[in-house]
Amino acid sequence: MNRVDGRQKVTGAAKYSAEYQLPNMAYAVLVGSTIAKGRLSSIDTKAAERAPGVLAVITHQNGPKLPGHKPVGKDPSQPQTVGSALRVFTDDKIRFNDQPIAVVVADSWERARYAARLVKAQYAQEAHQTNLEANKPNAFLPTQAKKNPKSPVADYQRGQVDAYKTGALKLEAEYVIPTEVHHPIEMQSITAHWEAPDRLTLYDKTQGTMATRRDFAREWGLPEENVKVIATYVGGAFGNGLHSWPHESAAIVAAKVVNRPVKLMLTREQMFTMVGYRPHTWQKIGMSATPDGKITAITHEAIGQTSTYEEFTEATLGQTRMMYQAPNMTTRYRLAALDIGSPIWMRGPGEATGAFALESAMDEMAYLLNIDPLEFRLRNYTDKDPENGKPWSSKFLKECYQAGAERIGWNKRQLKPGSVREGDWLIGYGMGVGTFGAHRGTSKATAKLLPDGTVLLQSAVTDIGPGTGTAMTQIAADTLGVTPAKVRFEWGNSDFARAPTQGGSAIVNTVGPAVQEACLALKDKLRELAAAGNGAFAAARKEDVTFADGYLTLAGNATARVTYTDLVKQAGGQAVTVESKPSDKGREYSMYSFSVHFAQVRVHQLTGEVRVSKLVSCADAGTIINEKTAGNQMKGGAVGGIGMALTEAAVIDDRFGRYVTKDLAEYHVPVHADAPAVEVYFVNQPDPHVNALGTKGIGEIATIGVAPAIANAIFNATGKRIRELPITPDKLI
Amino acid sequence: MADEQPGLSLDHDEHSQARRTFLKQSSLLTALAFTPGPVVRAAAAELDEKVAAAFEKVPLKLAVNGKRYKLQVEPRTTLLDLLREQLHLTGTKKGCDYGQCGACTVHVDGKRINSCLTLAVMQEGKEVTTIEGLAPGGDKLHPMQEAFIKHDGFQCGYCTPGQIMSAVACIREGHADSEGEIREYMSGNICRCGAYTNIVAAIQEVKNGGQRV
Numbered sequence: 001m002n003r004v005d006g007r008q009k010v011t012g013a014a015k016y017s018a019e020y021q022l023p024n025m026a027y028a029v030l031v032g033s034t035i036a037k038g039r040l041s042s043i044d045t046k047a048a049e050r051a052p053g054v055l056a057v058i059t060h061q062n063g064p065k066l067p068g069h070k071p072v073g074k075d076p077s078q079p080q081t082v083g084s085a086l087r088v089f090t091d092d093k094i095r096f097n098d099q100p101i102a103v104v105v106a107d108s109w110e111r112a113r114y115a116a117r118l119v120k121a122q123y124a125q126e127a128h129q130t131n132l133e134a135n136k137p138n139a140f141l142p143t144q145a146k147k148n149p150k151s152p153v154a155d156y157q158r159g160q161v162d163a164y165k166t167g168a169l170k171l172e173a174e175y176v177i178p179t180e181v182h183h184p185i186e187m188q189s190i191t192a193h194w195e196a197p198d199r200l201t202l203y204d205k206t207q208g209t210m211a212t213r214r215d216f217a218r219e220w221g222l223p224e225e226n227v228k229v230i231a232t233y234v235g236g237a238f239g240n241g242l243h244s245w246p247h248e249s250a251a252i253v254a255a256k257v258v259n260r261p262v263k264l265m266l267t268r269e270q271m272f273t274m275v276g277y278r279p280h281t282w283q284k285i286g287m288s289a290t291p292d293g294k295i296t297a298i299t300h301e302a303i304g305q306t307s308t309y310e311e312f313t314e315a316t317l318g319q320t321r322m323m324y325q326a327p328n329m330t331t332r333y334r335l336a337a338l339d340i341g342s343p344i345w346m347r348g349p350g351e352a353t354g355a356f357a358l359e360s361a362m363d364e365m366a367y368l369l370n371i372d373p374l375e376f377r378l379r380n381y382t383d384k385d386p387e388n389g390k391p392w393s394s395k396f397l398k399e400c401y402q403a404g405a406e407r408i409g410w411n412k413r414q415l416k417p418g419s420v421r422e423g424d425w426l427i428g429y430g431m432g433v434g435t436f437g438a439h440r441g442t443s444k445a446t447a448k449l450l451p452d453g454t455v456l457l458q459s460a461v462t463d464i465g466p467g468t469g470t471a472m473t474q475i476a477a478d479t480l481g482v483t484p485a486k487v488r489f490e491w492g493n494s495d496f497a498r499a500p501t502q503g504g505s506a507i508v509n510t511v512g513p514a515v516q517e518a519c520l521a522l523k524d525k526l527r528e529l530a531a532a533g534n535g536a537f538a539a540a541r542k543e544d545v546t547f548a549d550g551y552l553t554l555a556g557n558a559t560a561r562v563t564y565t566d567l568v569k570q571a572g573g574q575a576v577t578v579e580s581k582p583s584d585k586g587r588e589y590s591m592y593s594f595s596v597h598f599a600q601v602r603v604h605q606l607t608g609e610v611r612v613s614k615l616v617s618c619a620d621a622g623t624i625i626n627e628k629t630a631g632n633q634m635k636g637g638a639v640g641g642i643g644m645a646l647t648e649a650a651v652i653d654d655r656f657g658r659y660v661t662k663d664l665a666e667y668h669v670p671v672h673a674d675a676p677a678v679e680v681y682f683v684n685q686p687d688p689h690v691n692a693l694g695t696k697g698i699g700e701i702a703t704i705g706v707a708p709a710i711a712n713a714i715f716n717a718t719g720k721r722i723r724e725l726p727i728t729p730d731k732l733i
Numbered sequence: 734m735a736d737e738q739p740g741l742s743l744d745h746d747e748h749s750q751a752r753r754t755f756l757k758q759s760s761l762l763t764a765l766a767f768t769p770g771p772v773v774r775a776a777a778a779e780l781d782e783k784v785a786a787a788f789e790k791v792p793l794k795l796a797v798n799g800k801r802y803k804l805q806v807e808p809r810t811t812l813l814d815l816l817r818e819q820l821h822l823t824g825t826k827k828g829c830d831y832g833q834c835g836a837c838t839v840h841v842d843g844k845r846i847n848s849c850l851t852l853a854v855m856q857e858g859k860e861v862t863t864i865e866g867l868a869p870g871g872d873k874l875h876p877m878q879e880a881f882i883k884h885d886g887f888q889c890g891y892c893t894p895g896q897i898m899s900a901v902a903c904i905r906e907g908h909a910d911s912e913g914e915i916r917e918y919m920s921g922n923i924c925r926c927g928a929y930t931n932i933v934a935a936i937q938e939v940k941n942g943g944q945r946v
Contacts, residue, residue: 006882009890010874010897012824012864019823052789109818110809185828185836185925186891235826235891236925268829465888465926628885632928636888639927664833664923671920675929677912 001484001626003470005233005463014233017203018189022261025191026055028105028254029112030247030270031119032098036128036339036657040092040101040121047118048104053111055258057119059102063089063253067221085243086274086309086342087219088250094123095309096341097658098273103250105258128339130657132280132305139303139334142313153313156321158386159328163297167288171364175285175357176724178649179305180278181271182346183669184464186235188275189265190248192255201228204248207241208501209460209494215244216252232492237464238640239345240276242503247274269662272650276344279305281316283357293371293379297328300358304350306335307342314350319435319704320358322387322590324380339657345503347640348703351436356644356725359432359708364721372415373431373712374405385590393438393589393689394696400596400618403681404431407616408598417719425602427613428717432599434704438591438622438687438696439506440582444497445514447476447522448575453565455480457489457518461499461511465636466699467629471508472515474625475693479519481547482564489515497577505593505697508625513691514580521576523547529567536560582691589689594620595701597638597709603717608729612642612710616679622687622696630698635678637702643670644703645710646726795856797822798866806853813837813848816863824864824894828923835922838895838902839863845902847921864894867901876944877901880935888926896922900936901946909940 008014033040045057069087088100102119106112129135145154164170191203200220206212209229217227234241247266255262266275286299300320306312317331348355366373381398384391405411413429414420420427448456457476463469469489477484490496499511527545530552531538537545537552537560544555552567554560600614617638624630647668653660661667686694707725714732715721722731790805797820806815813830816822816839825848828836832850839848840862867875877897880886887893899922903909908918915936916929924932939946 002882003885005890006885006887007874009887009893010864010878010881011868012822012894014890015823016826016891018827019817021821108807109814110807114809183925184889184891185834185923186826186889187828233891234889236889238925265827268831268833465890467888629888632885632888632926632931635930636924636927639929663831664829665831669923669925670927670929671923672916672929672933673920675916675927677930677933 001470001474001628003467003629004473004489005469016186016189016233016235017191017205017231018263018265020191020203022191022193024260026105026107026258026260026262027109027112028103028251028262028264029116030100030250030264031102031104031116032270032273033094033101033121034097035094035123035125036097036130038094038123038125040094041124042122043101044120045102048115051111051115051118053106053108054104054115055107056105056254057102058089058253058257060089060092064256066090066219068218084309086246088246089253096273096307096339097656098270099341100246100250100274103254105254105262128657130338130340130652131654132282132336132338135336135338136282136303139336142311142333142335144313152315152318153333156317156329156331159297161330162286162299163328164286164288164299167296169291169368170286170288171361171368172286173284173361173364173723175283175360177281177353177356178725179280180346180644180648181650181667182238182240182277183271183664183667184236184238184240187266187268187271188240188245188247189263190251191261191263192251193261194255194259198222199226200252201230203230205234205237205241206231207234207237207462207464207503209462209492210498211501212244213494216248219249229494230492231462234462234464238347239349239503241464242501243276243344245275268664272659272662274341276342277650278346278349278353279312279343281305281353283316283354285357285361287361287365289365289369291369293369293376295324295326295380298326299330300354301332302354303334303336305340305343306337307340308337310342311335312343314345316350316354319351319354322385323358323382323433323435325382325386340652347637348700351434351700352644352704352707355432355434355704356707356711359705360711360723363430363708363712363715370415374401374410377401377433388590390588390590393591394620394622394685394687395594396620396683396685397594397596399683400594400620400681404596404598404616404618407679407681408600408614410598413716417716424605426605426717428601428603428713428715430599430709430712430714430716432597432705432707432709432712434595434597434701435592436505436697436700436704438509438593438690439504440509440690441500441506442579442581443499443510443514444577444579445511445518446497446575446577447518449522449568449571449573451569451573453486453568455487455522455568457487457515458496459491459499459511459514460494460496461507462492462502464502466633467626468502468507468511470629471625472511475512475515476519479516480523482550486550505699505701508693508695509690509697512693512695514578516692517578517580518576521578525571525574525576526552526564526567529570530562534560534562586689591687591690591696593622593696593698593701595705597641597706599709599713601710601713601717603714603732608732610646610714610727610732612676614676616681617702618681619698619701620683620685621698621701622685622690623694624682624684625693625695627682630682631680633698634680634702637699638678638706639670639675640703641706642674642710644725645707646728647674649726791854793854793857795859795861797861798863808852808854810853811849812839812851812853812856812861815853816848822863822865826891826894828892834892835899836892836895838898838922840898840902845899864898867897875901876939876942877935877946880938884931884935884938885928886932886935887928892922892924896924896932900932903936904940904946909936912937
């Protein structure tokens with residue numbers, strides 16, 4: 001089935017957050033600090049205020065007081081980060097370079113942009129720290145780990161501590177990933193509209209309409225129902241819509257001050273500095289194995305970078321603890337706080353970072369043992385979760401290995417690096433495994449019977465591109481036994497039924513069952529209606545009523561046949577809202593999606609140019625609701641992995657604490673010419689425990705494991721083991 | 734060509750009106766010269782802005798999607814911002830403002846350009862086509878739009894109008910003869926969702942189908 005919103009997207013009719021036309025619109029442009037740490041000693045806004053068309057220049061000196069704002073560091077406002085999200089114009093402190101210090105509001109972009117240049121600030125500068133390497137000695141255990149030794153970021157131990165050190169065959173290696181930035185093509189934008197002094201509507205680029213509503217209702221001391229967040233179309237996000245950011249805060253303040261709707265869109269440079277990124281992370285792996293290829297111990301340590309005002313943590317070491325059968329396991333996760341804006345989960349998040357180290361080390365160990373890397377993984381395959389001893393809810397990773405190996409032509413691979421060549425091009429093959437928790441949360445969904453005979457489903461969930469609306473329409477149509485054309489799914493509005501933030505590959509797992517259950521509840525209603533109008537249905541048992549092809553029929557009674565549309569019309573606007581939760585029984589299982597990526601690369605032996613010539617991504621993601629959109633998501637995740645492996649790095653000049661990569665000409669994301677046709681294979685076996693649909697999630701495993709597959713293929717091609725991403729030509733010549 | 738947009742035109746009379754306003758303000762300034770210093774400075778600053786504002790705009794005539802427009806625009810307004818903010822044609826997307834991502838691709842006199850890298854006033858007399866004007870009209874889609882839906886050549890949809898405008902131009906230019914050639918000539922259009930495999934498939938289908946684009 002094609003996407004339900006395809007027509008909107010190919011005709012330009014889909015409206016993103018800076019595209020709503022409101023009367024009397026004003027435009028806001030942020031002014032950023034030019035130092036990384038210190039205080040604002042003065043800020044001169046006079047020239048900007050006098051510039052044509054300017055409506056207001058707002059700074060910490062004249063900004064309105066936010067009734068619900070807590071000073072930074074005093075309010076752990078986000079459930080998963082310790083600290084407090086940065087809000088604007090509340091004090092004179094500078095915490096990172098390009099931190100918003102003023103917002104200029106004018107009656108056009110051009111005028112706001114020009115006037116923003118006229119704002120002049122003086123600073124009392126302090127020495128800043130932006131270098132991870134230099135700050136490794138100051139790394140600390142995250143607060144949540146200190147409070148809770150069972151936290152996923154707490155130190156983990158099974159068997160002996162650091163047992164690899166005494167292993168017969170061992171390796172020890174350090175891996176580094178640089179800061180990577182989400183860079184969705186739609187830059188962060190928001191239109192803020194105070195419809196009344198206590199009623200706020202936001203058209204916002206967010207992954208969670210409910211979370212954004214909660215954050216800004218709290219900031220302004222408003223009841224949540226007074227804030228409405230609309231995010232029908234989100235132009236990509238990859239994680240950077242998982243937090244409430246300073247620019248959103250600024251647009252709302254600006255709209256309040258000028259009492260007009262205000263539109264604010266970040267520049268590409270601001271996308272580096274204030275809306276999160278995958279943090280620069282150092283890792284070290286120690287691994288030992290027996291000569292016949294059984295891993296005896298792994299120690300995996302990581303130091304991730306965070307900001308000075310929030311402790312951002314991610315599951316960098318999660319995959320290491322559960323992927324392979326290693327009786328001795330030690331993991332240690334630390335943070336280093338730098339004078340840079342806060343990081344935020346970026347597609348695959350910490351697991352993708354961790355998998356680069358783990359899956360590279362697996363490849364290194366396979367070479368040390370002189371065993372095929374695929375065979376080495378099979379020898380350490382786990383049939384239950386070694387981290388907690390629980391059985392897997394489902395695991396078809398071996399099927400993925402086999403399917404991927406066949407499709408990439410693994411048998412053409414030579415173990416000895418540099419053995420396959422075509423002219424000046426060295427050809428290599430590599431693999432990398434990915435896994436991510438099959439998370440399911442609680443969600444509601446509303447189903448309404450419309451007088452025109454269709455069913456309307458509503459959920460506050462957003463869609464950042466995977467095709468949520470399409471999957472939900474299919475789930476509803478399948479459950480109701482009608483064609484998808486009879487169903488309409490609406491999303492991206494905080495007034496709709498409560499749903500979680502889109503992220504963590506959890507939306508089909510979570511919202512899918514809510515839609516399914518709402519449709520089942522509707523079927524009960526339809527049965528009642530059929531019974532009321534037809535004696536045969538009244539007498540029938542529930543299980544004998546069939547919903548198919550737009551009709552309700554009765555087994556063994558050819559005359560009992562009611563069209564579904566007629567029933568819906570009779571129902572006259574009836575609606576059901578259901579809440580769907582994961583069952584407790586699920587806790588008995590370890591639930592994960594799995595993937596394996598196989599890469600074929602060509603490396604030019606003189607220039608070091610790397611071309612990914614073939615990429616096969618195989619996934620055990622449970623039931624696949626829509627092969628087309630799911631396949632697209634896998635292909636896209638693989639392309640993201642190519643960027644991670646070969647091109648993406650945000651570079652800071654530590655002298656100024658400011659990024660020198662400030663646009664897409666300097667920060668290189670993969671383009672058409674960088675991406676081969678990606679081949680996708682799904683096992684497509686339902687998971688019996690995550691939910692009744694059998695889904696497990698795709699978004700993250702599409703990226704996790706791709707970068708090491710490419711790095712390993714480069715080693716196979718050249719014999720060069722590159723442990724610091726991205727693998728640019730200078731590292732190969 | 735199609736009808737004019739009466740609501741958006743500013744005819745010559747209105748333009749001369751703006752000039753008269755300026756002259757009036759200039760005489761007012763002269764009068765103010767006889768009043769005390771601080772008052773004059775404040776008033777002059779205020780009027781300077783108004784005077785500047787009137788002269789910041791220049792007339793522009795162009796056609797967009799077959800509609801002729803007579804406009805007054807600031808010389809620094811890009812074609813992209815004109816389309817999105819003044820003509821409310823938001824199908825053309827802003828993804829970087831530096832000509833690096835291709836999301837703002839439109840056709841000017843049949844050729845693809847990045848509308849963020851060109852000033853609106855440079856398009857005097859030109860014919861601009863945006864994604865909203867690509868289809869022949871009514872419910873019918875352009876074959877490239879159909880192919881993008883069929884091959885799922887997008888995810889979030891934000892780069893999609895630019896990809897489609899570029900894809901059409903790519904075929905018209907004769908740069909869609911192989912998968913490799915399409916990749917090369919489409920590399921100015923970034924898709925961060927990574928739907929490249931499907932975009933290339935869509936372009937190949939249209940190219941091989943031989944439909945007129």
